[in-house]
Structures are given as C-alpha cells and as structure tokens.
Amino acid sequence: MSVELHHTVSGPEDAPALLLGPSLGAASDMWQPQVEALSAHFRVICFDTRGHGDSPVPDGPYSIAELAGDVLRLMDDLGVRRAHYAGLSLGGMIGQWLAVHAPERIDRLALLATSPRMAPAQNWLDRAKLVRSEGTSAVADGVVDRWFTPGFVQEHPDQVQDRRDRVAATAPEGYASVAEAIAEWDIVAELPRVEAPTLVIAGADDPATPPEGHGSTIAEQIPGARLAVLDQAAHLLSWEQAERVNTLLVEHFTAGDRHAAGMRVRRSVLGDTHVDRAEERKTPFSEPFQDLITRYAWGEIWTRPGLDRRTRSCMVLTALTAHGHWNELGMHVRAARRNGLSADEIGEVFLQAAIYCGVPAANKAFAIAQEVLAEEA
Structure with a gap:
C-alpha cells in the first residue's frame, strides 16, 4: 500500500x-x-x-x-x-x-x-x-x-x-x-x-x-x-x-520545448504586458524573428543557471549602452528592476559603463533610465 x-x-x-x-x-x-x-x-x-x-x-x-x-x-x-x-x-x-x-x-x-x-x-x-x-x-x-x-x-x-x-x-x-x-x-x-x-x-x-x-x-x-x-x-x-x-x-x-521555456522566462523578465504587446504586433513577416529570440535568447541563454538574472541584467544594460541600442534600453531598465536591481544599482552599472563605454553613452543611458524609473515611482 x-x-x-x-x-x-x-x-x-x-x-x-x-x-x-x-x-x-x-x-x-x-x-x-x-x-x-x-x-x-x-x-x-x-x-x-x-x-x-x-x-x-x-x-x-x-x-x-x-x-x-x-x-x-x-x-x-x-x-x-x-x-x-x-x-x-x-x-x-x-x-x-x-x-x-x-x-x-x-x-x-x-x-x-x-x-x-x-x-x-x-x-x-x-x-x-x-x-x-x-x-x-x-x-x-x-x-x-x-x-x-x-x-x-x-x-x-x-x-x-x-x-x-x-x-x-x-x-x-x-x-x-x-x-x-x-x-x-x-x-x-x-x-x-x-x-x-x-x-x-x-x-x-x-x-x-x-x-x-x-x-x-x-x-x-x-x-x-x-x-x-x-x-x-x-x-x-x-x-x-x-x-x-x-x-x-x-x-x-x-530541450523538449525551448520555445515554451523561453516564453516563461521572457514573461518573467519583461512582464506580461510587454510580451503580450509584442505577440499582438507579430505578423507572418516578423514571426520567425520572434520565435528566434524566444527560443535562443530566452530559451537558450536566459534559462542557463550559470549566472543569476541580476547579473544578466547588468550585462545587458552595459552592452546596450556600449552599442547605443537606446530603443531597447528602457525595456531592459524595467527588466532589471523586475530582476531585483535597485535604482542605485542600475546607476552603478551606468557609472561603470561611463569608464569603459564612454561618458556620452552613459549620459544618454542615465537620461533614459531616469525617465523609466520616474514612471515607476
């Protein structure tokens, strides 16, 4: 029994x-x-x-x-x-x-x-x-x-x-x-x-x-x-x-379903509102790209246990600042907050970036982050 x-x-x-x-x-x-x-x-x-x-x-x-x-x-x-x-x-x-x-x-x-x-x-x-x-x-x-x-x-x-x-x-x-x-x-x-x-x-x-x-x-x-x-x-x-x-x-x-695993992490990090909006805007033309980032960026990389999500957020914010991907930065400032980074810690990331990525880039990053953080206050 x-x-x-x-x-x-x-x-x-x-x-x-x-x-x-x-x-x-x-x-x-x-x-x-x-x-x-x-x-x-x-x-x-x-x-x-x-x-x-x-x-x-x-x-x-x-x-x-x-x-x-x-x-x-x-x-x-x-x-x-x-x-x-x-x-x-x-x-x-x-x-x-x-x-x-x-x-x-x-x-x-x-x-x-x-x-x-x-x-x-x-x-x-x-x-x-x-x-x-x-x-x-x-x-x-x-x-x-x-x-x-x-x-x-x-x-x-x-x-x-x-x-x-x-x-x-x-x-x-x-x-x-x-x-x-x-x-x-x-x-x-x-x-x-x-x-x-x-x-x-x-x-x-x-x-x-x-x-x-x-x-x-x-x-x-x-x-x-x-x-x-x-x-x-x-x-x-x-x-x-x-x-x-x-x-x-x-x-x-x-491995059995990278897309489903990636979608769970994507929603956890970016929030349902953002992901739902992206899904609604999806067209037959853009669907392969959405599938790509869900399976590989979120299902392969963000699911790996080797780094915690706070650390991954710090790395993403730095990379976006270094390459001037300003359209993505605000979204990932919000993601960093969801992953547990405080406003002060996000500021520290951009101060570090000022030394290694350039002061003008960090200045732009601070401006974008300040707007996002003010919206969430």
Whole structure:
C-alpha cells in the first residue's frame, strides 16, 4: 500500500512539473543546491522517500516498486498527470522503475550517480542488519565517505558534517528496509523499454556507482540516452558539482520545448504586458524573428543557471549602452528592476559603463533610465 510522502513545491504553478528523488539516507533537502536554479523553469517537487525525512516509516520490507508507487500517489494527489523526473542513487532507481513501468507519467528523465543493479546483494543485507542492531549512525561515516571527494571534505568540513548528521538521523527501519529493497534491485533487462529522453550523470570519482558498469550500463541499455561523466565528483555529485549539474539538468529538461521555456522566462523578465504587446504586433513577416529570440535568447541563454538574472541584467544594460541600442534600453531598465536591481544599482552599472563605454553613452543611458524609473515611482 502506498504512503503519503512529505514534499515541498516551488516554482511557477503553470510550469512543467519536475520531481526530484533523493538518495538512500537523504531527504528532499539534499536538492538544496538545485531548487533555486530549477524553480526558474519548472514546478519543482522534492519528496522524502518512505522511511526518510518527514515521510512515514512503515515496517519493512520495502521494494523499489513500492517506493515508485508512493511517487505516483504523490503525483495524483498534486494533480500532476505527467512530469520530468531527476533522481540520484536510490532516487535514480525509482526513476528507472517509473520510466519502465509507468512511461505515460514520465516526460524526460535524468539519472544521477545511480545503477540498474547494485550487486552483491549480501552487502546491502549486511548493512540493513547492522542498522537495525546499532542504528543508522553506525553507517553514517562510511556513507558520507563515498559521497564526497577528499578535496571537498577538506574545503567544506561543515557541509560534510551536516550531511553525515542527516544520514545518522534517518530512521533505522526506513534505512534498513530501503537497503533490503536495493539488494533485490535489478532492472537491466527492462531498460531498453524506456522511451523517455534520458540523461545519465556519473561522477568520475564515485566509489559507490562508478561510471563503468553503472551509469555506462544505463546509457548503453536505454535507447538514445546520453552519459555525462563529471570530474572531481563522488557520489553526491549534485552537491559537490552543483553548478555543472544544474546546467546539465536545465539543458536536458528544457530541450523538449525551448520555445515554451523561453516564453516563461521572457514573461518573467519583461512582464506580461510587454510580451503580450509584442505577440499582438507579430505578423507572418516578423514571426520567425520572434520565435528566434524566444527560443535562443530566452530559451537558450536566459534559462542557463550559470549566472543569476541580476547579473544578466547588468550585462545587458552595459552592452546596450556600449552599442547605443537606446530603443531597447528602457525595456531592459524595467527588466532589471523586475530582476531585483535597485535604482542605485542600475546607476552603478551606468557609472561603470561611463569608464569603459564612454561618458556620452552613459549620459544618454542615465537620461533614459531616469525617465523609466520616474514612471515607476
């Protein structure tokens, strides 16, 4: 019987849904480095697997099919008919099961630091037995040792300790029952049935699910799957290489419809009034250009997580000033305000531009911005 999973939801309600499945010994907060970047484009749903975090801890045994059934119940409860899915380790196993057995519910799929089979089974049964007898703290150090590279541990000891404490706080019955489910996990023969466009991300330094034999097997078995191997990344690569993972996930999940993704960002940055006006003025002659800027300027560049929108606005204001694109400047002053820049910060951008783009250009930019800011006052 399925259980009601604890979960959090962020991002626009009308955006495509994206489910994030956590690792064994972790809860939804392990996706903290991804949520802000992904919520700019998706309705992000982070959940705690049964037996973990704030989700119920029913008595075992569990199976991966049951854990996936919990996710399907969550989707039903939220009114989500179809969603993108990204899962790391255990979360990736759940994602594989969903893509094979409930393909009508999964749009695009990302599988991080995971495997289609985690032999030998006895290792997992032994771990479950240890946790039941001595508690989850008995395995916490060993788990976290596999999660991060030595360099990351040395540079970020507080973060590593926090992750270790969260593993230790996991309910022993929940952890042990999931470990027993992993002992029985083997979906290799069924992977060719996956229809969802799939991205596989593996860590080059991952001792738990090294690329060879784990991520590589998934990529070989799923038709058209892409494998990305990240250097300086162990098992919890979404934490250690957050920016690289964010870029890969955004690119993968927006690839299905760049125009729709671009239009969401365009409306968020420029405002519905401006975009609606541009759409109303669109003609058969200008439509290809409107499509171009929506797909590439807004769908390819503005959707990238590598820079926040405040920074992108600063760069756009500077570029427009440098090239004298005065017809566009007022629109992007308004956009900069929507992206969180204050009037004083916009002034600082133009002062900087005065040095590198020329005083006359900055003078013109100040005049245009002053008019726009006065209208909004």
